[in-house]
Amino acid sequence: MTRTSRSALALMAAAMLLAVPPLVQAGEGEGNLVELLVESADTPQEHKALAAYFHDLAENRRAEAARHRSMAKYYGGQKQTERQQGKEHCDRLVRLNEDEAAQYEALAKLHEAQASQ
Secondary structure, three states: OOHHHHHHHHHHHHHHHHHOOOOOOOOHHHHHHHHHHHHHOOOHHHHHHHHHHHHHHHHHHHHHHHHHHHHHHHHOOOOOOHHHHHHHHHHHHHHHHHHHHHHHHHHHHHHHHHHOO
């Protein structure tokens, strides 16, 4: 496959990924597609598309963290049994999702920097 064909394919794949915001974590096949896009990104447009995709993933993780933060309030202030375990579960997922969002934002910034070169 020529470099031009690979770039065109990567740009089309990026457009498909961005057409529907990620509502869940990357599916089995999507991870391979993202990997291909990252490996073949050369142009500013391709890096901008990847940056937008990673910003979307970060936003999704922040929304998930907010959902668990809200659920943790329900579990708080209750007996020190299952409710406390539920609160700890939610608190842990808040931290994990916020960390994942930060990682996606860092990756998006990297691609934005590459797009401006």
